[in-house]
Each structure stands twice: as C-alpha cells, then as structure tokens.
Amino acid sequence: MALSREDVRGIADYARIALADDELTEMTDYLNDAVQMLEPVLAYDVPDIEPTFHPIGDLANVMRSDEEEAARSLDLPHALGNAASVSERYFRVPSILGEEGDR
C-alpha cells in the first residue's frame, strides 16, 4: 500500500524534519520508490534464520570504571564552542514546553 502525503507528514514529524509543502510531494514519491526497491528483502523474513545485527558476532558491551577521565572529556570552551546559543556554562534553548519564547 502506497504511502500518502499525510503518512509522510507523520514520518517527518517523527523524524523532526520540518518539510516544506513542495518537499513533502517529492518525499512521498521518493519513499514509495524506495520502499518498492526494498521489496526483495521481505522474502527473507523466514522463521529458521537468526538475524545478524552486527558483523562482529561476539561483540560485547565495552565497560569501564565509572571515574572521570580527563583526557577523554572536552573542556568547557571546546564543549560549548560549536553551539549556536550558550549562556555562561550552559547550552541555551528556547522553551521546551508550550509556544512561548525562551524565558
């Protein structure tokens, strides 16, 4: 079943990408083409095969002791240096809830 413009608007909302109206039309065509291209993979959804999520099969989580590692931590100027809006030691963001500005 083909994806509609409204479906694609919902995906864009989930992906946090504010697509313009003309982009939405083009994206709907693209997603329908792409999903059609993916069809052959559906034949492989068979019960007796284990999925491979990673090329290194026996990979385990890498843990370290919970201590500060100065060498691996960015200092404040580097940590904040690439942010567009900062306030003293913090990243500055607009209001998280509601429609009001960053008060």
Place this chain on the structure above:
Amino acid sequence: MAAFLDSLTASRIAAGVSAGDFTAREVAEASLAAIAAREPQVQAFLQVTSELALAAADAVDSARAAGAPLGPLAGVPLAIKDNMNLIGTRTTCASRMLEGYESPYTATCVQRMLDAGCIPMGKANMDEFAFGSSTDSSAFHPTNNPWDLERVPGGSSGGSAAAVAAGEVALSLGSDTGGSIRQPAALCGVVGMKPTYGAVSRYGVVAFGSSLDQVGPFGRTVEDVALAMQALTAAGRDPQDGTSRDCAQDFLAHLDDPVEGRRVGIVPALMEAEGLTPEVRAAVESAARTLADQGAELVEVDLPHLDAAIAAYYVIGPAEAFSNLARFDGIRYGYQEPGCSNLAAQSAKSRAHGFGAEAKRRQMLGAYLLSSGVYDTYYYAAQKARTLITADYASAYEKVDAILMPACPRTAFKHGEISDPTQMYLSDLYTISINIAGNGGVSVPLGLGADSGLPVAAQLVGPAFADRDLLTFARAVERGREDEVAGAAAGAVAPAFAGKGGELA
C-alpha cells in the same frame, strides 16, 4: 635533477625524506603548489590546511636534524575526508549543518597517519554525510573526475579519490559504508581499500551506519595503500572505539608473495549481471587472466543470496543513519534555526534547513523503516538476509582465498546524469554486500576502458581480517600490468594534471 612530486609514490617520498634527498618542507610546498595549480579544475578539497601542513613538515625535518627516527610515511602529503576530526580544521561532512564545526579533537585514524609522518594537506570533499555515489550532494561544490572534468569522481569519498588521482597528494583517507572508498577509487583509477570491519578505529569519524562504516586508504599503488594500512593498524586496537580489533600484521612483508597455487573465486552471476558494461567486464576478465598467468587457480563460486544485498543495505543503512543523525538537533553543535518559539520547532527547522535533500531522504526512509509496525517487517528481514549473505561468503571462502569481481558496473558518469536517487542506489551492486558481511575489499585500477577511455577497475574481496592477503592479490594484478604501454600505467596521475605545479627542487 628536478622531479615533480606527483611522479613519486608515498614510499619513494618517505625514503627520499629519510635519506635527505629533499626535505619534508620541500615536499609540503610542492604539494601546496600542485593543489594551487590543480584545484581550480578538480575541486577535491573543502579546506586546504597550509599552516598545519608546513608545521608538520617542519616537525619531520627537525626530527631528522636531531637524529630521531622518522616514521614510515615521513613527509607524505595526505588528504583527509571531511567526516574525520582533526584539531585545527573544520569537520563539515560537506553539510550546511556543520559548516562552521571546529574539530574538538583528532580522530584516531588521522592521528595514526600523522604519527607515521604524514603531512595533513587538507579536508577532502564528499557526499553530504557520506550519502551518495557521486560527491555531487556536497553542500559546497562538486568535485570533478581528474580523467574527465565533466564527470563525477564517484562517492562518497570522491574528494579523497580525486586528490590522489590528480597528484595533489600521495595518500588519502576515506570511509566506506556501502562502497564509498572502492567505487570512487574505481572511477578515478586509483587503489582504494575498505578494510575488514573493526580493523581501523572509527573514533572521531562522524557516524553514518555504525554496523557498516569502515575507514580506509587511497593511494596510486598497492604498496602505498599497504603502507597506509600498516600505519592505521600497527598500534593495534583503539580503546576509544569499542568495535575496533587488534589486527596488527605486517602489510608489507608479504606484498610481493607469489600467488601461484592460490585460489581466486569468480562469481559467474556477477559477471553476467544486468548493467555491467562490456569494457568493465573485459577488464575484470583480463585481471583474472593476469592472476592465472601467475599460477593462481580460478574457481567458480556462487553467492546465492546476493540479490537481496541492495535491499538489505537500504534498510539497515538508513535505519542506522536515522539513529546516528538524530544527534543533529541544533543545540550542542550544528545549524540552529533562529527565532523559534519552542525547542521542538527549533529542532525540526534546524534539521530541515541544515540538511540537504539526500540527507533528508535517507533519514526519512530510516524513520519510516523504524516506525511502529514497519520495523518488524523490514528490519528483521534485512538482518536475516544479512545472515545468509555472510554465510554465502563464508562458504565461498572454504573454497577460495579471495574473490575477484567488478568494483563498479560502469565507468564515471557525468554530473547530473543519474538524477533518480533510487537508480543511483543500484550502482552499489558490487560493493554493498562486503559491508553487510563486514569483510575487506580493495579496488584495483586496470587502466582505461576500451569504449569510454575512462578508468576501469576490479575488486578483490576476502574473508574477515585477511586484508593483508587481499593486498598480495591486488599487487599481483598490478604487477601484471606494469609492462603495459597502452592506457594508464599503474601508479600514474591523470594525464591532464601530471606535472602541473608541484616541482620538487
């Protein structure tokens, strides 16, 4: 005697610097001169780092003057794909999203090349966030193929391939998620290696598909690529990258080993595949004969599930890309839309206006594939196809030591020639399954195609962590071509650029 830098291999440059034939500073200045003369046509770089280059060169020369041992790549000019961090440079991923992003630290792969003595000449152009096969999706400018400026260099590591092919540098680093080293190497007539997943650290490389991405080198000769592999892996596992593995092995010691008695697989279905051009097919067949002439045994093998590879990749790749690129929310780094009333709007508009068209397409596809109800249908099926593809290769490697196949079905296409994104995806036919299986592959140039007059190439692929062995086969193919007079000689720079600036006094 005057020589042009582009006539020297990385190994010859390092030997010359060590012997005092010329200084690292002279090499760096020659590389900068070659870049200045060639960049107006090629446009391989997003940033040329003259100051870093001269400082690194002076450090090499000071070390030599002090009698300190020099690295195996002392004085070798290096280009670095712009998704790799290097302190003192921007790391933009060729995206407006990261246009002003200053590298806060240096990627392990870059650091290891610098530790070996390389001179960082600059950051190379790429498809935005590595999404593409042409480098045309760079937000800043396209890169032109040095063999024909109207054509693409391939992608996504197109700048890295073009900088080497044009003789601006001797070595470069790229990354390969579905063919992004091997395909541009093929289209630009240079050697490009995607090592086994885990062989090279990815710490400090901007992530695209975390179960697929791997860093590797480009060079004009197999020996140069072996030298780079040595530098990238000799220090062993990188504790900063949980997926990196020890694979320290001497990439040079067995490079010229004979291939007599070794078995090389040929997959008949891949040689008959739709879209494979006759000239590429003929070139791969000639590489097979070259190996057979040296005593290798050609064995037919079958990879029955390879028809699912492109579909599986375009499920797994976009799903992982969507997860990785969720971090670009405009808060901590990256483009931030001004004047937004709340955080959700700021994120959505920053992402809409910071990312280019293909980056948005891949993330939208990934978002759809990971959405509730769809996830089970496609994602699990793709990962099961991955199991079968990996098993296909494993059973083939019980019969053969390596497999020879095309790297790309055709030679370089013109800018804008393939405008449909899903058509572009199909050109990854020969490279993608190697990333899915996590194995190594190397693209080896085979001169110029009989029909197009453009570079053609073969790809050698092998079992996991047999990358050294792959280079032995690649060297055998290269050795078989060294006497050729027609077409492009092995190790040559694209003729329009050979000797254009970059004289080494």
